[in-house]
Amino acid sequence: MERIIELADNFVQLGVLAFIAVWTARQTKEVWLFRLMTCAFACFFLGSLFWTLHLFVTGGWPQGFSASYLSYLGFYCFFLAAEAGLKEKWTDEQRAAAQSHKKTALLGPAVVVLFHIAYILLGGRPVMRTVFCIFLSLLFYHILLGFFVGGPYRRYHGVALVAFTLELMVYLFGSSGWDPGYYVVSFTQMAVWFFLIAAAREGANA
């Protein structure tokens, strides 16, 4: 039963990610932003595909280091690139606002580090997740800064904050072995990705 739920979760994730990747690829405004988001979701899709194929080909999930970890790194990197792109478009006023919010935005990395400590205390494997923690810290910092600066992408940054906080919770529940929590958060996160795209479209149209 557990294996079936796990597989169902994987297949739903594959379907959702493929749909989102195609959806973002079809956007015509702010093409660079949606192209980066397409790459991010396509990368995540490839990771899920690798994970699922590994089960079918070898009869088990990958043990130890797995190439599918790269999908997380790629995913964060593309979102970081998108944040950098949004920053390039800031006006002088927004840059000045960002200067005054830099210290407050450090709250983001602090939360990520707290989650990481909790993850290690719950028995998670720290090496690869420490790399994730570094990338997520950077991402949280930029998302929070973008949220404080405001502008047309304020809602996008708000939804991104929720989405990536859920990502941290997925790690936490994954390491604690509390499956119901893991699946609830995982499915909620998939729904939030749709809101993220919608918010990005809203920002691009503004």
Next chain:
Amino acid sequence: MIETAKILIALALPLCLALFLARGEVRRFVGFFTAGLLCAFLAVHINSFLASASGMEAMEALVKLTPINEEILKALPVFLYLLVIRNPERGDAAGVALAVGLGFVTYENCFLLVQLGGGDLLLTLIRGLAAGFMHISCAVLLGYGLSLLLNHRYMLLPGAFGLLSVQSLFHATYNLLVTASSGWQGAGYALPLAMAAALLLWRGKMETESG
């Protein structure tokens, strides 16, 4: 060790001579093609070192370590080119990546032919085509991706890391499938074809948008 060096010398020597005679874009292509050959030579040795150092079995290393190592090595000449040339044009990065990918796959196919000896010709042909498409698709993906990010200074580094991750994942999935039983092998050989088709579609869309 000696065999791999012999293959490199046989392939790279005429190209090195051609470097002195060629000019302009041809010279750049030949140079980066040779760099691709060298990267593949290095990849063979680093792969075997990593497999023995990590204590993994050959098949496990082929899925976990080889893709990452090979894609990083293949990307290095392209990154070096972007670092050295201050204002590269968009098409240059893609062309350079393509040349490196072609060089890489040429060496790899020669190495496999020598290693496998007189095996099944059809299988060799299919394997060569699939590996060729896979390496070239990955290289072109990096090249096109970087050429899109070139004008955005802050997007370049995270974007390049992201593209490397996509390449390595795709390569790992290909290796996972082609090292499995025959049914999965077919899917593995078809995967690069699908990737090449997707890249052609993407390129067509980009050209329509820009033109």
